[in-house]
Amino acid sequence: MTNVSPAAYRPLLIELLTEELPPKVLQKLGHAFAEGIRKILDQQHLLAEDCAVTDFSTPRRLAVRLSAVLGQAPEQRYIEKLMPAKIGLTENNEITPALAKKLASKNLEHLTAADLTHGSDGKQDYLYAEGVSSGAQLEPALQEALDHAIAHLPIPKVMRYQLADGSSSVKFVRPAHQLVALWGDQVIDIQALGLKSGRKTLGHRFMSAQDIELTDPTTYEQQMLDEGKVIASFTDRRALISRQLHGQAQALGTTIGTGSEVEALLDEVTALVEHPTVYVGEFEQQFLSVPPECLILTMRLNQKYFPLFEPDTGKLTHRFLIVSNMQIDDPSNIIEGNQRVVRPRLADAQFFFETDLKTPLADRVVSLASSVYHNKLGTQLNRVERVRKLARHIAEQLGADITHAGRASLLAKADLNSNMVGEFPELQGIMGAYYAAADGEADDVVLAIRNQYRIRLDTPVESTTLTSAIVFMAERIETLLGIWGIGLVPTGERDPYGLRRAALGLISAYEQLLAGGYLGISDTATLNLHGLLSHAAETFELGVIAPGTIDEVQTFIYERSRNLLSHDFDRHVIDAVLALKPALHQVQTRSAACAAFALRPEAASLSAANKRIANLLKKADTAPADLDYSLLSEPAEKALADIIATLEPQAQAQFAQGDFSGSMATMAQARDAVDAFFNNVMVMADDPAIRSNRLALLNDLHRNMNQVADISRLAQ
Incomplete structure (x- = not known):
């Protein structure tokens, strides 16, 4: 570092100029680059406490500015x-x-x-x-910081490229061309990826042909904009694009839509341009006869355009918005070029759709026999037959239309070998629904085909969506049992077959069947989870599913339920409820009841007593027999027997009606009798008959106290 005085804080700028960076991770790369440098400099005590860190990222650069950096740290x-x-x-x-x-x-x-x-x-x-x-000096510390930042970038895939010397090579996400390192107005001598630092950078690839000589870190953004035609801040660039998009859409009386797809596309185009300008394009209205999902997908996914919609109906229009990297007085060539590019793609979509319609969806089912689902689980047709059998079984239990459930399951995967899905795999199910509707299939069958790939059910099940819920459940159960059964169990963060998502989806189906009235809160026989898994296992060929899979999958599903409950309930409450493996649609209600019980003044005493009872019952030589009232001699044990006899009918009735809170509150009235019993009665009496009878009394108490949850698990 030349002529650098360490006496005062100065701003620091680091910029790495590269070839075009991967757009989907650009913002993440920018944050990581800035954080990597900040972290090391902070560890070396070179940053002021109020040092502001600003990261910059464009398609061709990663940069960071730190507002207050010392030339040398204090001793x-x-x-x-x-x-x-x-x-x-x-x-x-x-x-x-x-x-x-x-x-x-x-x-x-x-x-x-x-x-x-x-x-x-x-x-x-x-x-x-x-x-x-002595305190760290900036130059070596910055070299360490830059090396650290580059080494720890979340790069999806590195490439090796040759340096200018023609003999050496380096690895990085894209070839790097220039390195800037300015502390105030002075260059810091560091190097990376075969580059030595300086103060020169490049601006926009087409709108700025000359080198830009940066004055100091504080002028970076303005110089890049004025001399380089580059908006260096990802956040500022994104905000500008958003304003232009909404402005253009509003001027046309349309909207760009909402949702995660729009936000993701906005992020992506922000990472593709350095000087954004939005232009309006259009296509022939004849293409609107194609399902809008096809047109929207090809415009967003392939061309990075923003389709425009009617604000009132949400109907797709024949116009779209282009986010260009050029701002010119006459953009007609840009607009016409983009329209020329998108037209053949829309024509392809139209051709695929019209060609697919010529073959009834039901006739496509047989072709699934040539599509392998998994080499251990057979073809897609084998899978369809398993799901179909299970769906009909579920429909029978729910009193639904068995024929429709079977039909929807049969046709659910029939679009996989269609032209449109072959071109756009993202449209699985969506295209099947269009083809089923064109074939005159029942409305609920069409809807079930469309809804099969949803992540979860988030509205109460109605008569129109009952078939959808049945197919949704059947597919997830088949997936969980089949994939788990051949040994492809999720590990850590790896879950390539989406078993966690399948389990969460299944849980949501139980919840929405309850909300829609198709499952009663006290009904534990209908759609019994272990029974469903057992029935599903019978649809696989003998020997395919490993022994123990049913119990393992059931435990896995309850563990996913545990994760969901952890957002709302204490872990002791969750443990208490799930210890009983209740019906999935009861879990939430039981947890709320148990949480309310845990707040009662009687809870601590009764939980501790139940823990003690559980231990005593485990130590018993034999299972307790029925209570013999004539063998009760102590006042405290008679009082406990009387209170159980009084409370049991009411608590049982409340439990049977699904009033779990009421049932637990009723049994909480036994607290004084329970405390008196343990204070005054020796359970493990010498007389075997007395001992056995007292264990029988405690067994009765334990059974009634723990109908809703194992309250011994509430004991701290």
């Missing part, structure tokens, strides 16, 4: 714990070879035995080195 006091004194010093108080090696590793070899201090760590006498070290 730093240090205390280094070395080793036990008996190991580090000889009897003559001289440094041993072991300590000398330790000191050298910490660059403290200049210290003598007299320079070291002694202190106890509570067990033995230790040696410590104390002193003041």
Whole structure:
């Protein structure tokens, strides 16, 4: 670093100019680059406490500006714990070879035995080195920071390229061309990827042909805009594009739509342009006869256009918006060029759709026999047959139309070999629904085909969506059991077959069937989870599913339920409820009841008592027999038997009606009798008959207290 005074804070700018970076990760790369540099400089005490960090990212650059950076950090006091004194010093108080090696590793070899201090760590006498070290200098610290930032970028895939010397090569996400490092108005001498730092950079690839010589970090954004025609800030660029899009759409009496797809496209086009300008394009209205999803997908996915919609109806129009990287007075060539590019894609979509309509969807089912689902699970047709059988079984239990459930399951995957889905796999199910409707299939069958790929059900099931819910459930159960059964169990963050998502979707189906009235809160027989999994297992060929799969999948589903509940309930409450493996549609209601019980003044005492009871029952030699009232002799045990006899009918009735909170509140009235029993009665009496009878009494209490949840798990 040349002529740098460390006396005051100055702004620092680092910019790495590259070839076009991957657009879908550009913003993440920009944040990571800035954070990597900030982290190391902060560790070296070179940043002011209020130092502002601003990251920049464009298609061809990653940059960061730090508002207050020192040329050299202040002196730093240090205390280094070395080793036990008996190991580090000889009897003559001289440094041993072991300590000398330790000191050298910490660059403290200049210290003598007299320079070291002694202190106890509570067990033995230790040696410590104390002193003041000079603060880190910016130049080497910045080199370390840049190396760290580059090494820790979340790069999806690196490439190796040759440097200008023609002999050496480096690895990076894209070839890098220039490096800027400015501290105030001074260049910091660092290097990376075969580049040496300077103050020159490049602007827009087409709108700025000359090098830009940056004055200092504070002028970066303005110089890039004025001289380079580049909006360096990703956030500012995105906001500008958004304003232009909404402005153009409003002027045309349309909207760009809403939702995650629009936001994701906005992020992507922001990463593709450095000087955005929005223009209006259009296509022939004849293409609007094609399902809008096809046109929207090809415009967004392939061309990065923003389709325009009627604001009142949401209907697709024949216009779209282009986010260009050029601002020119006459954009007609840009507009006409984009219209020329999109027209053949829309024509292809029209051709695919019209061609697919010539073959009834039902006639496509047989072609699934040639599509492998998994080499251990057979073809897509094999899978369709399994789902179909399971869907008909579920429909029968729910009193739904078995024929429609079977028909929807049969046709659900028939569009996989269609021309349109072959071109746009994202349209699976959507195109099947269009083809089914064109073939005159029932409305609920069409809707079930369309809804099969939803992540979860989020509205109560109605008569019109009952078939959809049935097919949705059947497919997820088949997926969970089949994929798990052949050993493809999720591990850590890896879940390539989406089993976690399938389990969450299945849970949502139970919840929405309850909300829609197709499952009663007290009904545990209909759609019993273990029963469904067992029935599904029978649809697979013998020997395909590994032993124990049913129980493992059931446990897996309850664990996903646990994760959902953790947002609303204490873990002890969740443990208490899930310990009983209740019907999935009861889990939420039981958890709310258990949480309310946990707040009652009786909860702590009853939970502890139930934990004690559970332990006593485990130690019993045999299962407790029925209670013999004539063997009760102590007042406290008679009182407990009486209160159980009084409360049990009411608690049982409340439980049967799904009033879980009421049932738990009723049994909470037994607290005083329970406390008196344990204070005054010896359960494990010497007389075997008395002992067995008291265990029977506690077993009755335990059974009634733990209908809703295992309250012993509430005990802290």
